[in-house]
Amino acid sequence: MKGVVDPGSLPTEAVQILTPDGTIAPDADRAIDLKEEDLREIYRLMVLTRRCDEESTNLQRQGELGVYCPCLGQEAAQIGSAYALEPTDWIFPSYRELGPALLRGIDPADILHMFRGTWHGGTWDFRKHRFAPYCVPVGTQPLHAAGFGIAAKLDRSDVVVIVYFGDGATSEGDFHEGCNFAGVWRAPVVFFCQNNQYAISLPTARQTAAPTIASKALGYGFPGVRVDGNDVLAVHAVTKEAVRRAREGGGPTLIEAMTFRMGPHSTADDPTRYRGAEEVESWKRLDPIHRFAAYLERESLLTGDFVARCAGEADEAAARLREAIVGAGPPPAEQLFEHVYAVRPPVLERQLERLRRLQARGGEG
Amino acid sequence: MPTITLAQALNEALRHSMRKDPRVIVLGEDVGRLGGVFRITDKLQQEFGEDRVLDTPLAESGIVGASVGLAIYGFKPVAEMQFDGFTYPAFEEIVSHCAKFRSRTRGILPLPIVIRIPYGGGIGAVEHHSESPEAYFAHTAGLKVVSPSNPADAFSLLVESIEDPDPVIFLEPKRRYWIRAEVDLPVANGLPLGRARVAREGTDATIITYGPCVRTAEEAAEEAAADGVSCEVIDLRSLVPLDLETVKASVRKTGRAVVVHEAQVTGGFGAELAARIMEDDFLSLQAPVLRVGGYDIPYPPAKLEDLYLPDLDRVLDAVDAVLNY
Ligand SMILES: Cc1ncc(C[n+]2csc(CCOP(=O)(O)OP(=O)(O)O)c2C)c(N)n1
Numbered sequence: 233m234k235g236v237v238d239p240g241s242l243p244t245e246a247v248q249i250l251t252p253d254g255t256i257a258p259d260a261d262r263a264i265d266l267k268e269e270d271l272r273e274i275y276r277l278m279v280l281t282r283r284c285d286e287e288s289t290n291l292q293r294q295g296e297l298g299v300y301c302p303c304l305g306q307e308a309a310q311i312g313s314a315y316a317l318e319p320t321d322w323i324f325p326s327y328r329e330l331g332p333a334l335l336r337g338i339d340p341a342d343i344l345h346m347f348r349g350t351w352h353g354g355t356w357d358f359r360k361h362r363f364a365p366y367c368v369p370v371g372t373q374p375l376h377a378a379g380f381g382i383a384a385k386l387d388r389s390d391v392v393v394i395v396y397f398g399d400g401a402t403s404e405g406d407f408h409e410g411c412n413f414a415g416v417w418r419a420p421v422v423f424f425c426q427n428n429q430y431a432i433s434l435p436t437a438r439q440t441a442a443p444t445i446a447s448k449a450l451g452y453g454f455p456g457v458r459v460d461g462n463d464v465l466a467v468h469a470v471t472k473e474a475v476r477r478a479r480e481g482g483g484p485t486l487i488e489a490m491t492f493r494m495g496p497h498s499t500a501d502d503p504t505r506y507r508g509a510e511e512v513e514s515w516k517r518l519d520p521i522h523r524f525a526a527y528l529e530r531e532s533l534l535t536g537d538f539v540a541r542c543a544g545e546a547d548e549a550a551a552r553l554r555e556a557i558v559g560a561g562p563p564p565a566e567q568l569f570e571h572v573y574a575v576r577p578p579v580l581e582r583q584l585e586r587l588r589r590l591q592a593r594g595g596e597g
Numbered sequence: 598m599p600t601i602t603l604a605q606a607l608n609e610a611l612r613h614s615m616r617k618d619p620r621v622i623v624l625g626e627d628v629g630r631l632g633g634v635f636r637i638t639d640k641l642q643q644e645f646g647e648d649r650v651l652d653t654p655l656a657e658s659g660i661v662g663a664s665v666g667l668a669i670y671g672f673k674p675v676a677e678m679q680f681d682g683f684t685y686p687a688f689e690e691i692v693s694h695c696a697k698f699r700s701r702t703r704g705i706l707p708l709p710i711v712i713r714i715p716y717g718g719g720i721g722a723v724e725h726h727s728e729s730p731e732a733y734f735a736h737t738a739g740l741k742v743v744s745p746s747n748p749a750d751a752f753s754l755l756v757e758s759i760e761d762p763d764p765v766i767f768l769e770p771k772r773r774y775w776i777r778a779e780v781d782l783p784v785a786n787g788l789p790l791g792r793a794r795v796a797r798e799g800t801d802a803t804i805i806t807y808g809p810c811v812r813t814a815e816e817a818a819e820e821a822a823a824d825g826v827s828c829e830v831i832d833l834r835s836l837v838p839l840d841l842e843t844v845k846a847s848v849r850k851t852g853r854a855v856v857v858h859e860a861q862v863t864g865g866f867g868a869e870l871a872a873r874i875m876e877d878d879f880l881s882l883q884a885p886v887l888r889v890g891g892y893d894i895p896y897p898p899a900k901l902e903d904l905y906l907p908d909l910d911r912v913l914d915a916v917d918a919v920l921n922y
Binding site: 258298299327346347348349350351352353368369370400401404406431432433434438439440463471475498501505561562565569572574579580583584587590591594595 | 617626627629630631632633652654655656657659665682683685686719722723724725787849863878892895897898899901904905910911914
């Protein structure tokens, strides 16, 4: 009917290249635009991510971290998307993006310092890695990405920015504003939603009445695409398209990667209170690393030697991570007063003096 | 008498209010099926159903803004903010609407909304989970600001906040959720909302505080007593309304006052207390009112938070200072 927009008419199926058993989907309409060494590198990064993630959870269970937010099960969504970027592009994470961080060469210990409580936001060099601090207030960082994208556009730079967030984040007002700003300026932004089916206890169906999260893009005047988030090749392909469009001046894209948080929301969470074992089991069968490994094997790209090397390297990284984190102390208390303002005001000088006196006394006593 | 935690007392207060008044509904993130991340709404959805315990989308402005509409319709919403630091997206709805509707509509559309906020530090959390935003709200005319320090008050103050005709910011001292006390429910003959409590009687100095720091102040008073110093501890229970009479009566007796809170001192509620005491009772003061609170820095990472939180040492230091002025 004239003037009517019908949510029922929107597509809900996801782009797929690999079926869960690792064969090429019969209706795959995206080519695999990756060289053999890229495919191996993607595999390596996925394995590394899983191993470091597992070690982080262990470290929390052993009391070395206050809390941790695992990304188990989301490796394809994270690595497939970040791999589509140029090293000069910027990444704005939420608090679960271990994969993209590792891809950018960030030392995972620099992430865990935040979860250990030695410093906020992460301790990597944000400019060097072009990777913004971890962002805890849900849904706020899409606006930062929009602003960054607008800046790139105003500066006639060809930098693209990707922002990661969850299904829950799409309910926040800031998410809407971020998409709208980016849309109005046709800014080079890729909005990447990992729809891992839950925002803590709330399933996505209760988060939004929209047929898909991807369909929300229509309201902002740019394309949206739903992709099988456990299919690393499909994720890479759609992100690559979005990045290219952004770089060529075509504006933003909203990608919805359908995946599953296999672990708890955070180590403080008990998921058995809100989801059944069957659901978890059904997603286990869709494991992103197994799927990709099956494909690589079929293509004779995965020798036993390479698999062992990746596993060994991941174990070593996990061991280094453990070594860096166990017992790590915070910086001296002065640091707390150091960067509140560019120039420390007198009131902070006085307070720091008082703190030093108390500490000195504590040391004696 | 049964022993319950502060968290359980809040849960019981919600249950009690919901049983009594069908207009009371609870809404927030993860409050239904999960029972809230601190389990304050545990099993409420089971008892009252999904129409009275609403798991909302992840949007704090949405939760409070929708509460405004629900209240205009005739419900009594009890909204949960998951953590103090996530109240800020709702700031506009709280300050621009919750606080001002009664006045704007000359009393035609009051908003009996309770906004529950687990607040304060000391639980080893990541950033944004340890804030003390009470001064923002106390500064905003039209809002009541309440903070219990113990299980009995948690029950009675929450029940009264829900019955209150005005919007109430209800600050729950999250690091005290697990403290226990013997409480007979429902709490009867408690002090009404708006009255402070003398948590401990004393004659030499008055420690004025609220929420999580009441415990700290009581422990400090205990320690001071061992040194022969008698401290009176006032638990405000609500910042707005402020029971200045109880505060002044104590200060007139002791002549010395120390205010303690976790929030940073600059622009904090302690400044308000110091000013009020000075304005009304300047001549009964033997020493300036001192404040013990957070430093003027963002709340520190977990491993450094003990340096930030007022502890016995810092409270006793201030007590010494007002005594030796
Ligand atoms: C503004 C804000 N509100 C609430 C929270 C508490 N919280 C942390 S994560 C989370 C759920 C997020 O779900 P989603 O966006 O789907 O991402 P996921 O955690 O599943 O990756 C909530 C409610 C927060 N961090 N920030």
